[in-house]
Amino acid sequence: MLTNYGYKDGSGEYFITIDTEKCTGCQKCVAICPAQLFEVVADPFDPLAEREIAVVREEHRKKLKYSCVPCKPSGERLPLPCVQACQPQAISHSW
């Protein structure tokens, strides 16, 4: 399942998508993100699955454009640490 965290405003769409089927809960995104955007929790979408997956922390979901400034200082599409660290390629960004 593709889980989308973010919002859109007058300047664009700011979403981080995590593919829960691909996510292994490895925590590499948690370790590498300079803004502590991610946490790994018991799967909130499938409690019976008894596994852990990455989610975007609640406090960042309405301000992703600003939270990700450390990796996107000029708004360019640069290689992103979280995307590069995720071996199963479960993370994508809309901007």
Ligand code: SF4
């Ligand atoms: S790095 Fe990828 S696979 Fe690992 S917890 Fe984060 S989203 Fe899931």
Ligand code: SF4
């Ligand atoms: S782009 Fe940078 S700040 Fe944004 S989620 Fe990825 S690692 Fe964290």
